[in-house]
Amino acid sequence: MGGISVFTPFVPRRPEQLVPLGELVAQDGRGALWQGQSTLVETNQGFAFLAGAGVRVPIGVGVTLTPLRHPYYAAMEARSLALATGSRVTFGLGPGGTSFQVALRGAAYPSQLGAMRDYLVAVRQLLTGVPVQVETADFACAARLPSAPSAPIELGFGVLRPRMARLAGEVADAAITWLTPARYLREVVVPALEEGAAAAGRPRPRLVTILPIARRRARHEPYQLAMASNFAHSRAPHYIDMLGKAGIAVDAADPVAGARAIVAGGAFLCGEPDELAEMVQEYWDAGVDEIVLNVTGVYNVEGLEAALEELRVLLAMLPAGADVALVP
Template sequence: MPFLPRRPEQLLPYAALVEWTGARRLWQGQAMLVEPFQGFASAAGAGFRVPTGLGVTLMPLRHPYEAAHQVRSLALATGEPVVAGFGPGGRSFQSSLMGAPYRSPLTAVREYLAIVRGLLDEAQVEVRGEYFTCHARMGPAIAPPIELGLGVLRPGMARLAGEIADVAITWLTPASYLENAVLPALREGAAACARAAPRLSAIVPVALDRPDRAPADMVIASNAAHMQAPHYIDMLKRAGIDITGLDPSAAARRIIDGGAFVHGNIDEVVSGLSEYRKAGVGEIILNLTGVCNAYGPKAALRDLKTILGALI
C-alpha cells in the first residue's frame, strides 16, 4: 500500500493486483488511520482474500497477547497466510507512548516475539520479562500459516532475527548492504541456534522515470521522516550512503545513487530490482509511496502495473 488508507475500500485495487497477477502478497506498514489488521480483513470481506504482510507493526501500540490475537484473527478472516512483522519503532515514538524508550530494544523484541510465538503455538506462555509479562494461553483454532517477522536495519537486530524470526523485513536498504551486512548477521544468528536462516523480505522504494517527475522529490515524499531518523541515518552510513548534514535534495540524490531508492526507465528498474535477488533477498516488496505522495495514487498504480508486468 503506497498510502495510508482513510477508507478500507481504498485497499481493493491493490488486493486485486495480488489476486489477478503473479504478485504474491499485499503489504502495509503501520497505519494510524485504517489499522492494517482491520483494513485487510475488510478487503477479505469485499471478496479479495489474499495473503498479507505487516511490515511492520509497532510494539508499543499493543501488548503481545493482543498482537497474537490480531494476527490470528486476520489469518482466520482472510483464510490466507499472514506475515506478521513487528518492530520497536524509534526512540521518540517509544517515549511518547511509554514514558521512556526501551533500554534494550533487542531484549524487548526478544520478549515480545517469544510471547507472540508461544501464544500462536497454543502453548501455555509463562514470561515475566523486563518489558513484557504474559501468563496465558490462546484457545485452539485451525488457521492458515502465520510467519513472524522482525523489522531489521542493522546487524544487531539481524542476528536476533536469525535466532527467533521467520522473516527479516527491511526498508530503504541497498542490495549491497543486505548482501554484505544483513544476510551474514542473519545467518550468524541462525547458526547459533542451529536453525535455518529466516527469509529476507526487502521493502524497496521504487519509481519509474517519467518526463514530468523529479526523482529527488519522490525520495523525499516517501522517506522524509526516515532521512531524519538517527537509526536510518546510521544504517545508510553503514551502507556507504552518508547523508549527514546534507539538505533534503542532496540527501535524496545520494540515496538514489547509492541504490537505496530504485529509479529509472523500466529496464533500469527491473535491473535494479534484480540486484536484490542476486543479493539473496527472498521477497521483494514494491513500495510506490514516493510516486503516490508526489503525483497521486493513480500514478502509483500505473507504475505498479507496469513494473509487475515487466517482472512477472
C-alpha cells in the same frame, strides 16, 4: 518463485481504498499485499475489511509497532488475519524509533534487542498454543491463546542493522527491511541473519525487502521522488545510521542532498524499465526472497491512479526470484 508483492503507498482513510490494491495482487498471483503501521484505518482492521469484501490475498504487515500492543493482543491480531483471509500472513513486528517509545511508554526500551527478543518469543509461543508464563521489564504474560486451525502465520521482524538481523536469524520466520541497498543486504544483513540462524540451529529466515522504486519521469527528478517516498525515514536517526553503514551519507538538516545520496546509493531505485530490471535482479542475487514494490513517491507526487498504473507496469516487467519456500 521469489515473491513480488505490493506495498500500500498511502495511509488509508477508508478501508475500501485497499480494494484495488488487493485485486492487483490477486491478479498477479506472485505475492502479498503489504502495509506498515497506520494511525488512521488501523492496518489489521483494514486488511480484515478487505477480506470481508471478498478480496482474500496473502497479507504482509511491515511492521506493526510493539509499543502499541501487548504480545497477547499481537498474537490475536495475527491469527485473526489468518482466519479472516484464509491466506498466508507475515506479521512483522518492530519497536519503532526511541522517540515513539518514549511518547507511548514514558521511556525507551532499556534494551532494544532484549525487549524484542522477549516480545517475539512470547508471540511465537502464543501462536503455537504454548502456555506463556513470563514477566519482563516491559510486559507480563501468564496466558495461553486457544488453538484454532488457520492459514500459515509467519512471525516477521523489522531489521535495519546487524544486531537486529542476528536476532531475526535466531527467532523470526522473516526479516523485513526498508530502504536497504542490495549491496548492504548482501554484505551485512544476510551474513548476520545466517549467523543468528546458525547459532540457533535453524534455517535462515526469509528476507523481505520493501523497495522504494519508480520509473524515470520527465516531470520529476529521481531525488524528488525519493524525497516524496522517504522524507520521514531519511530524517530518523536509526535510518541515518543504517544508511551510513551502507555507505550513504545522509544529513537530516539537508533533505535534498540526502535524497540525492539515497538515489545514488541504490536505496531508492529509479530508471528506465531495463535499468530497473537489472537493479531488481541485484536484490534477488543478494539473497532477497520477497520484494515488496513501494511506489509511495509516485503516489505522493502524481496521485492514486498514477501509482496503480506504476504498479501494473512494474509487476508486468520485473523478473521473479528463484524458487523459495514462502512459509518455513
